[in-house]
């Protein structure tokens with residue numbers, strides 16, 4: 080008995096020590112449940128992080144472009160008109176007054192960066208080699224704030240100038256091009272330019288590394304015959320998972336078409352929201368099971384210790400003290416369980432890492448457990464324990480000492 | 487030894503107590519008890535089984551509420567007190583010795599004696615440790631002070647319970663058949679101990695007992711039959727129950 084330990088804590092620890100088997104079993108049970116919850120939380124966070132990594136790496140969360148032109152049928156053509164209406168081929172069009180649109184987007188609170196882009200199809204030629212590419216004209220200073228292209232350059236520099244071009248590792252291999260080599264870009268408009276390879280990037284995605292090339296905005300405007308215009312504005316937002324709301328706000332504010340990555344990767348997100356729902360349900364039910372386990376152990380303990388509670392009350396222990404004595408036990412069971420659960424969850428993580436590997440040994444899925452997760456789990460489990468202890472503690476506090484002592 | 491000038495430790499006025507109020511089997515167990523115990527009295531409470539002795543002790547000890555009537559501890563009224571205040575008063579002014587469930591098995595003998603002080607003060611301190619050790623010494627259990635409560639004999643447990651009842655230096659100790667579970671020798675020892683403390687500290691005792699031999703050794707014998715005091719006299723005059 081330490082002089083700094085309050086009476087309630089001393090008694091709570093002794094009660095739990097006296098019922099050591101009970102205490103160990105419930106702590107182990109809470110630990111298992113806590114381990115599952117921690118692991119599943121990490122898995123969910125990992126899933127989201129992986130999706131962000133795989134898509135937002137090379138894609139802006141929101142792409143704003145001119146609204147589609149609606150094809151109109153000629154009036155009075157008779158019954159067959161519906162069948163004759165075909166969507167017009169969408170030629171490359173600029174966003175009207177794109178500077179104003181850009182400024183309007185920049186004013187939205189959720190938007191952290193926005194950049195004008197000119198993009199369209201073309202061909203890259205070098206010697207005999209010829210590849211279809213997707214040309215992206217960028218304004219480097221602002222573009223890099225939206226897409227982390229600068230970080231992905233693995234050779235050369237990120238400078239573009241008017242004649243520079245950045246190409247992916249795969250395309251460099253296909254064309255046999257290296258830094259300083261010349262490359263010819265042509266487009267369907269008949270324009271053609273010879274450019275210098277200034278940098279080679281690797282986005283960790285084969286098709287992007289194969290097909291994407293970056294040039295300056297003006298170069299792309301010339302190649303794609305869009306002088307003074309931009310085909311889209313790419314936008315970065317504070318919370319990538321809130322991008323759809325921001326996209327709608329942009330559409331409302333500017334009348335332009337705004338597509339969030341959530342819309343363009345719809346199947347992905349459908350699959351993920353199913354994951355989130357099942358994952359969350361499992362965690363909630365495991366948490367409930369843990370809480371019920373703690374509550375039932377304490378209810379039994381209140382019955383078992385009835386006579387002692389009566390004696391404590393006879394000796395001047397107040398109802399509040401008895402209440403706290405049982406709340407502490409619940410909180411302790413939650414806390415101790417969460418510490419064990421953290422260890423177990425880390426064990427699950429190691430097993431997962433050993434199992435979920437590609438044939439070449441790289442992880443299929445990058446899963447991390449950060450210290451804050453364990454801290455949240457410890458606090459959460461303590462709170463769950465306290466809440467689970469409320470009903471047993473109230474029962475203990477309300478025990479009539481006369482009845483309790485008579486036994 | 488208790489003349490009118492001695493301060494009153496306990497005063498009961500018209501105490502009634504029923505069980506099962508609001509049910510068809512409501513029965514009154516105590517039918518208007520008047521009783522005065524003065525400082526230093528050593529009184530036996532006797533009576534047949536079911537006469538209401540334990541009920542009376544619980545009501546006196548502020549563990550239970552009377553239906554009507556007043557209970558005064560050292561002339562302080564106790565009715566209408568908030569539960570926490572009653573509990574604190576009970577912890578400070580009344581020591582209990584029970585027949586069963588003597589001690590808390592989670593704690594050592596010494597810790598059990600400290601418990602009323604610990605509950606009152608909230609944290610352990612050296613003074614309460616020393617006081618508890620002194621009380622254990624007084625009841626002759628110093629060699630067992632660090633034994634867990636269940637690891638000592640029944641007679642020793644009851645001595646620890648007496649030491650615990652004295653921890654807060656209460657003016658009144660209530661003992662409900664404290665020797666009921668003990669063999670004659672241990673019973674005599676426990677009884678002698680209470681007597682010694684009564685003489686040395688002028689602590690007032692009210693002891694429920696079924697043992698006429700022990701009752702005869704008290705200064706005063708109060709007899710309860712069917713919830714009424716039928717005899718209350720200094721020992722020399724008391725009629726043996728039977």
Ligand SMILES: Nc1ncnc2c1ncn2[C@@H]1O[C@H](COP(=O)(O)OP(=O)(O)OP(=O)(O)O)[C@@H](O)[C@H]1O
Pocket residue numbers: 505506515533534535536537538539540541542
């Ligand atoms: N909680 C209760 N509910 C209903 N009746 C009760 C309750 N407690 C006691 N009684 C009744 O009150 C009466 C007095 O009981 P009490 O325990 O006070 O007697 P006692 O004199 O202590 O008896 P004993 O010598 O057997 O211990 C008995 O008739 C008993 O059945």
Ligand SMILES: [Mg+2]
Pocket residue numbers: 539540541662
């Ligand atoms: Mg009784």
